[in-house]
Amino acid sequence: MRTQVVIVGGGPSGLLLGQLLHKAGIETVVLERKSRAYVLGRIRAGVLERGLVGLMREAGVDARMTAEGYVHDGTLIAYDGDMFRVDFTKHTDATVLVYGQTEVTRDLYAARDDIGAKTHFEVENVVIEDADSDHPFVAFREGGVDQRIDCDFVAGCDGFHGVSRKTIPADVRREYEKVYPFGWLGILSETPPVNDELIYANSDRGFALCSMRNANLSRYYIQCDASDNADNWSDEAFWTELRKRIPASVADSLVTGPSIEKSIAPLRSFVTEPMRWGRLFLCGDAAHIVPPTGAKGLNTAASDVHYLYQGLRQFYAEGDAAGLDAYSAQALARVWKTERFSWWFSNLMHHAPGQSDFDKKMQLAELAFLRDSPEAQASFALNYVGLPY
Ligand code: RFL
Ligand code: PHB
Numbered sequence: 001m002r003t004q005v006v007i008v009g010g011g012p013s014g015l016l017l018g019q020l021l022h023k024a025g026i027e028t029v030v031l032e033r034k035s036r037a038y039v040l041g042r043i044r045a046g047v048l049e050r051g052l053v054g055l056m057r058e059a060g061v062d063a064r065m066t067a068e069g070y071v072h073d074g075t076l077i078a079y080d081g082d083m084f085r086v087d088f089t090k091h092t093d094a095t096v097l098v099y100g101q102t103e104v105t106r107d108l109y110a111a112r113d114d115i116g117a118k119t120h121f122e123v124e125n126v127v128i129e130d131a132d133s134d135h136p137f138v139a140f141r142e143g144g145v146d147q148r149i150d151c152d153f154v155a156g157c158d159g160f161h162g163v164s165r166k167t168i169p170a171d172v173r174r175e176y177e178k179v180y181p182f183g184w185l186g187i188l189s190e191t192p193p194v195n196d197e198l199i200y201a202n203s204d205r206g207f208a209l210c211s212m213r214n215a216n217l218s219r220y221y222i223q224c225d226a227s228d229n230a231d232n233w234s235d236e237a238f239w240t241e242l243r244k245r246i247p248a249s250v251a252d253s254l255v256t257g258p259s260i261e262k263s264i265a266p267l268r269s270f271v272t273e274p275m276r277w278g279r280l281f282l283c284g285d286a287a288h289i290v291p292p293t294g295a296k297g298l299n300t301a302a303s304d305v306h307y308l309y310q311g312l313r314q315f316y317a318e319g320d321a322a323g324l325d326a327y328s329a330q331a332l333a334r335v336w337k338t339e340r341f342s343w344w345f346s347n348l349m350h351h352a353p354g355q356s357d358f359d360k361k362m363q364l365a366e367l368a369f370l371r372d373s374p375e376a377q378a379s380f381a382l383n384y385v386g387l388p389y
Contacts, residue, residue, distance in 0.1 A: 001149040003029045003118075005312065006138045008126055009158030010039060010119055012101060013284030013301040015108035017155055019059040020309040022115050026316055029149055030119040031126055031140055033158070036109060043188055043261050045101035046211050046219055047072075047198070047295035049386030050094045052302035056104070061111045068214070069099035075384065077371075078201035078247050080364065084371040085197070091374075091381035098198075100213045101298050120147075128154050128167045132278035152279065155308060157301075159285040160270070168277040180267035180291060180346065181353050182206070185224040187238055187259040193218045194246075194254045200293070201246045202363060206351045207293075208245035218255075221292075223350055230262045238262070267291035269343050271335060274328040281308050281327060288335050290342035293349055299386055300338045304331045306389050334387060341383040 005021060007014040010032030018028040032039065048056075048069070056062045073095045074087045088095055112119060124141040137150045156164020165173070184207075193212035201208040206223035213219055222241055224233075235258055243251040270289040275282045284301030307330050311323030348366055352359070370376045 001029070001147065003027050003149055003151050004316070005029075005153045005155055006031065006149050006151045007155045007157055008128065008138065008164050009033075009156070009162055009284075009286065010036075010109075010121070011157060011159055011284070012105050012108065012298055013286075013305055014155065014157030015105060015112060016055060016059060016302065017157060017283065017305045017309060018117060019061055019108060019111055019115075020055065020305065021312060022117060023059060024309070024313045024316070026312060028117060029151075030112070030117070031123045031138065032119060032121050033123060033126070035121050040102060040106055040109070043100070043102060043186070043219075043263070045292075045295060045298040046098055046213060047299075048097040048099055048104070049299040049302070050096070051306065051386050051389055052299050053097050055302055055306060056107075059108075059111070061107050064103065064107055065097070065099050068103070069097040070212075070214070071095050072098055072197055074197055076195065076197055076199045077367065078199055078250070079203070079367045081247055083199065083201075083247055083250075086370075086377045086380050086384070088381045088385050091378035092385050094385035096295075096385055098212060104298075126158075126163050128156070128164060128280060131167060131280035134279070136279045153312065154280045156280055156282045156286045157284055160289055162286050164280065164282055164286050165272055167280060168272075168274075168282075172274070172277060174273045176269075176271045176273075178269040178343070179226075180269075180350070181226055182223050182350055183226045183228065183264045183266045184209075184221045184292060185228065185230060185233060185238065185264050186219065186221045186262070187235070188213070188261040189218050189220070189235075189257045189259050190216055191218050191255045191257040192216055194250055199246060199250060200345075200349055202349045202351075202367060203245040204351065205241070205245050207349045208242055210246065210250070224264060226266060228264060230264050233262065235259050235262075265292065267293075267346060269339055271332070271339060273332060275304070275331050276324070276328040281324075283308055287331075288339065290339055291346040292342075293346040294342050294384060296338045296342045300335055303334050303389055307331045334389070337387055338383075
């Protein structure tokens with residue numbers, strides 16, 4: 001088999017890249033380790049920045065997103081029993097769209113089906129070979145049979161636990177990591193959201209987030225121990241704890257119901273450099289992770305996709321490798337700024353084990369500054385709606 005670009009990983013990064021490249025007349029094959037049903041069963045991101053919305057439009061996969069997504073032009077931040085609002089449109093010319101990653105992925109798979117592009121599911125033993133030569137290939141096993149695809153380029157879109165990053169030799173790679181001493185316990189429930197905008201809450205009992213997917217589907221998170229297990233939490237225990245962490249006026253209007261999904265996500269900041277080795281390009285969670293506070297993971301994956309797509313298009317259309325050569329530095333410049341925002345917002349909102357009274361006072365002072373300062377709100381809004389590409 002031969003194709004132009006092998007995309008390792010059929011998550012949102014890989015699928016969006018595949019769709020954009022198709023529009024530019026570039027052929028791709030996607031290799032995915034799991035089944036399609038498994039990928040579509042994951043509940044993850046919920047907030048899309050303007051950049052990602054624009055890429056979905058450019059890829060021609062925006063119809064359902066536009067019809068069903070909810071435009072949000074502000075968010076609420078709660079602390080000390082009260083809350084304040086950051087208005088995005090007052091400080092920027094952008095909004096965000098609430099539309100689930102699961103739906104984005106579903107739409108991208110449907111679009112891939114429509115164009116008849118090849119996706120191999122449940123592949124095993126993926127190995128990227130000769131990425132530092134002009135003739136890379138990807139070997140894998142499918143249905144018990146060994147396969148090989150020769151290609152011009154490999155896009156490593158296989159997430160944090162994938163093989164692409166580890167293909168780059170250890171002496172070339174530099175990794176930066178911070179693991180936070182807490183996680184997020186999240187539930188999805190078929191109940192109306194408690195508020196029509198997201199509420200990020202700092203409380204003495206730990207962080208909480210009220211989010212949503214649609215008018216009858218709510219997504220809530222509470223900070224938990226990094227070592228906790230979702231099975232330790234009954235729905236009732238979750239709702240009781242959530243109520244204690246949000247302002248009383250909000251808690252009073254919370255509608256509860258059975259959870260339809262419950263899971264714990266660890267919080268991590270991680271970046272690997274460089275994001276390119278020869279003809280292998282890392283994209284999305286394969287190269288970097290942010291803690292979910294501020295909703296930047298999927299959106300940062302999308303900015304990588306943008307730079308890589310532009311580089312590949314320039315290469316195939318004009319025979320010019322300048323965009324590909326600039327890819328790693330360009331993507332990383334934006335990645336680090338997003339890492340900073342996610343790290344800052346996480347530190348501001350969580351109760352770290354052993355947090356001193358002084359550290360707590362610093363959080364409260366910073367929250368009061370954000371509440372009272374239009375300039376601080378402008379900085380928050382610029383980061384939240386997404387830095388320009
Ligand atoms: P993914 O989604 O992990 O997809 C990678 C795919 O590669 C496959 N794979 C392999 N395939 C072939 N061979 C191998 N050897 C392979 N190894 C792995 C995997 O099966 C998978 O299908 O990475 P991608 O595409 O880069 O997308 C990144 C996003 O998924 C991630 O950044 C976001 O979900 C993070 N995130 C959020 N991001 C936002 O922008 N906004 C949010 O509101 C938001 N909320 C969240 C989040 C992540 C969360 N969790 C669970 C970590 C909320 C949570 C709770
Ligand atoms: C979500 O709805 O899953 C969500 C929203 C905002 C975040 C993180 C997750 O910052």
